[in-house]
Amino acid sequence: MTEKLRIDKYLWSIRLFKTRSLATEACRAGRVKKDGTNIKPSHEVKIGEVYQVSKAIEKRTIQVVELLTTRVDAKKAVLAYADLTPPEETARFKSMFHxxxxxxxxxxxxxxxxxxxxxxxxxxxxxxxxxx
The missing domain is CATH 1.20.5 (Single alpha-helices involved in coiled-coils or other helix-helix interfaces)
Structure with missing residues (x-):
């Protein structure tokens, strides 16, 4: 049985966004991309797909590892995706706070x-x- 899951619900369930409406708004604003193209909040997520997510000044690249239909605790949420963000991008973001x-x-x-x-x-x- 293949499970259908919207991108806005997935981003909310893996805790990249605090609310589902914020995830939906990010998709509508063009801050969530797949292969460089904007995607709609209703886009169907599949395991293995790579997404670029921009959240304020932070830019992350994630790969779907597991589909989560409900919001889970942070320890489980981290296991549902692979963070492919280049280390220099992460270091640049963190250095702004130092x-x-x-x-x-x-x-x-x-x-x-x-x-x-x-x-x-x-x-x-x-x-x-x-x-x-």
């Missing part, structure tokens, strides 16, 4: 022109090193 936080002491006032230039140089050098 950017230096430039914090000034309270009561020091606004930065001077010299301070501003130093802050800009520091932040530019941090992001330039990441791309190399």
């Amino acid at each position: 950017a230096p936080v430039l914090k000034r002491d309270r009561g020091t006032g606004r930065p001077t022109k010299k301070d501003r230039r130093e802050i800009d140089d520091l932040s530019e050098s941090f992001f330039d090193d990441e791309e190399d």
